[in-house]
Amino acid sequence: MENNTLNLARRDHAGVYVPPPMFYVATFFLSLGLQRLAPLPSAWLTTNAAHAARWAVLASALLLLLPALWRFAVSRNTLITVKPAKSLQTTGIYALTRNPMYLGLLVMYAAVAFFKGNTWTFLLIAPLVLVVQAYVIRKEERYLQREFGAAFEHYKNKVRRWL
Template sequence: MNSTMNKLKGPGVYIPPPLLYVLTFIAAVRIQKIIPINNALFNLTALKGTGVFFLMAALYFLVRSLRQFFLTKNTLVLIKPATSLQITGIYKISRNPMYTGLAILYFGITCLIGNWWNLILFPLLFIIVQEYIIKREEKYLELEFGEEYKDYKRNVRRWL
């Protein structure tokens, strides 16, 4: 695909990222029914509290990043071109606050429902998000926004 096509189509990610998180989570829950792992550790009050903390942290990342996208009228659909480069607000902390928020949300719900398979499958999810989504987005943003994105990339971490 030539660079003009990439610019017109956006990053070319055809599977919505939240769907990957949800599908991985559901797969883990189903695997637990087939190959159960004792989840007694997840009954600890401290772990439940950690889950609630993670949920609040996830909401912080998700609400702030989504709000910024809506205010700047940018697209969340990864098969459409971006209208602007997000580099302020929550995007000063992370180049990918939505994916960071989704990962934290995943851990928060995992702590509350208590399923080891969610933790076991998370590295696979992380690799898919990193390789299939984020790296495509980065190539696209570099093509679309050039030196401005390269400077941003040098100064802000991919995750946290």
């Protein structure tokens, strides 16, 4: 019986079967489709301010994503959400936000919106956040609570979900 329990624990994971970046990609393509079906003015994306913003937003995304990916590489943790976590990330960028990869993907989505998007791309940011939070982050948090218990509870109380 103990072996079965041990094997089940090893196979436990967040239960997120759709790779999280796909939510961002799908939302972007949805925005392109919506622009074709119900066009909204997007001339504001061609202003000097928008041109300057796109590079700043892109740099911000990289400042979130690269250190988060580095932490995972250094700790030999997995990015695959249907595999068990090897460790709880709490240092580096993870000391500022519990979800630097999802926040970084959101900022990257905004950067892509400035480069190739439209007004719909920006209007879909709020629904995108809600979907990622409901389908990905909450499931991951329940898993991390099961897996790391008090250590995750302490971390959760100390570091905010987004910023």
